[in-house]
Amino acid sequence: MPSISRRALLGASAAAVGLSLLPPGLATGVAEARAPMREDLPPAWYRFRIGDYQATVISDGRLPLGKPEPAFPASPPEQINALMRGAFLPTDAANLEQNALVLNTGSQLILFDTGMGESMGPASQMFGPTTGRLIRNMRAAGIQPEQIDLVVLTHAHCDHCWALVDAQGNRNFPNAQVAITETDLKFWTDDANKRGPEFMTAFIDGAKKNLGAYRDRMVMVRDGQEVAPGVLALASPGHTLGHSCYAITSNGRTVVNTGDLAHHHVLLLRQPLWEFSFDTDPKLSARTRARMLDRLATDRTAVLSYHFPWPGLGHVARAGEGYDWIQAPMDVTEVSQL
Template sequence: MLNRRLLLGASAALPFLPPGVAEARAPFRNTTPAAWYRFKVGDFEATVVSDGRLPLGAIQPAFPTSSPDEVSALMRDHFLPPDSATLEQNALVVNTGRHLVLFDTGMGESMGEQSKMFGPTTGKLLQNLRAAGIEPGQIDVVCATHAHCDHVWALVNRRGQRVFPNARVAISEADLRFWTDDGNKRGPEFMKVFIDGAKKNLSAYRDRMIMVRDGQEVVPGVTAFAAPGHTVGHHVYAVRSGNETLVNTGDLAHHQVLLLRKPAWEFAFDTDPKQSAQTRSRMLDRFATDRERILSYHFPWPGIGHVSREGDGYEWMPSPMNLTSVS
């Protein structure tokens, strides 16, 4: 226990600042540092690059069939705001030694003001890529998990020019067809702008598309697996090198609490919410059973970890960053 007299004596000995003497004040730095993180998957070098934070806003509209009280309670129990949610955007880059593969592109600026529909904190991918020492021209494959705005809208710039001039784009034929079809501009209000954005971004790569198929390699070491529901052709990608595997799960689950603890809950941005819930439950069970390391696009930075069973759902177990980094 500290001696009370010692503390009092020490405080009495401290000098007082005379009037008019400036204190060591500094301005607040309202800037975000470059966000990238490098680690290994077997012999492959992997880098997670942030596209910035994506504010989802009010939670309840995103989970329309769930009890508002249960949603709020789950958030509070995990020390999160009960009335709003913010998602990360963790884009993975894998250098296999033969290929430099980017998984999803973030929001970009291709759709002008519409690219800021979730606020000004998105669209940071290119600056963070460069901060990590990666130039867009070095990317030779872009693997899209699906064709939503926060995953493919940085394929082109505002003028419709390719951002990744040397890249082929891997995506499912089902998603390519669905999200470039004007006939699907129905239902939720966001469908029109999502389709317009997908058409603009994907059409620029029409002559260099790779149609991904369930269980097939895109490039050596990267295999696509169908995970439909969030979109008609949503895929996840397994990155394998040596005895190590990392599964990029895309939008299999958007929130590390709500959709892990309650994998059967429906999410408003799913094309087929019921199919999405079934796919999510099936794949989370596999990841927990096989103890596979995953990277989730929207989980807390940098999105790397494992899922373990917890009651009727799952718990997110983030990997310690110092255990996955490059030495």
């Protein structure tokens, strides 16, 4: 019979004592939950400062793309899978966020992009039921839609302008002007552009309904000019022909709202020249992305990305031939969770 050491015997005795002090269920190895499972949503809003300006990121909810390969049709599937696995992401699901921004300059309340909304009925849920939360989350952050003075659009795609109006066509932001490039305004309200990918018809019908409600209060965005004090437009064409980023500067601090310059924080940063299926001009979009990412990394400029992981704040840093996304740490005192 094998001998048992004194150390082993003491260890077994201590374990027995420990088990006797546990609740009956745990002592027998059967877990008894003392609280129900939680299904909380991600934080609905996040507030921070840009110099003297107060900024609030408002979530419109998650936008799932499904399998990533169809969104990157010219990219090798094995490279897509390798990048997703390397970032500990599922290879069969590319999930994007929708990080709208409300900027309080002290004299104006400015909303950048509106999310999907409910204006187009069933089409408003073309990416699933997790979108369309901007209005309720804005109210949760203490901001009422009627307080918005200016809606600044990075471009006129569904997930950026379809919440300008409600399902009945009424303005969700009744006191606001809408800033957009003339190029995007013309392109996305022209029925002649209903060609190519299947989504084009819905995108144009939605833009016509939403933008049309504000035709008497449009502000035309021009490259290199301010749309509001401290808010500079930066032309970044390709995703749409009139897509714009916006550099927001106050008291020596700058954050660039990049809109849809890059949709995925891994795939399109590590491979900035890859083409994305929702781009109007994929090759121009890739060149613009490479140019802008180089500038943002060189200047070490803070970034707010519409589709990057919540709340979309951070920096891009060079990594080989591409870039890494460096998420900014969040101040938990400025987070609200519904």
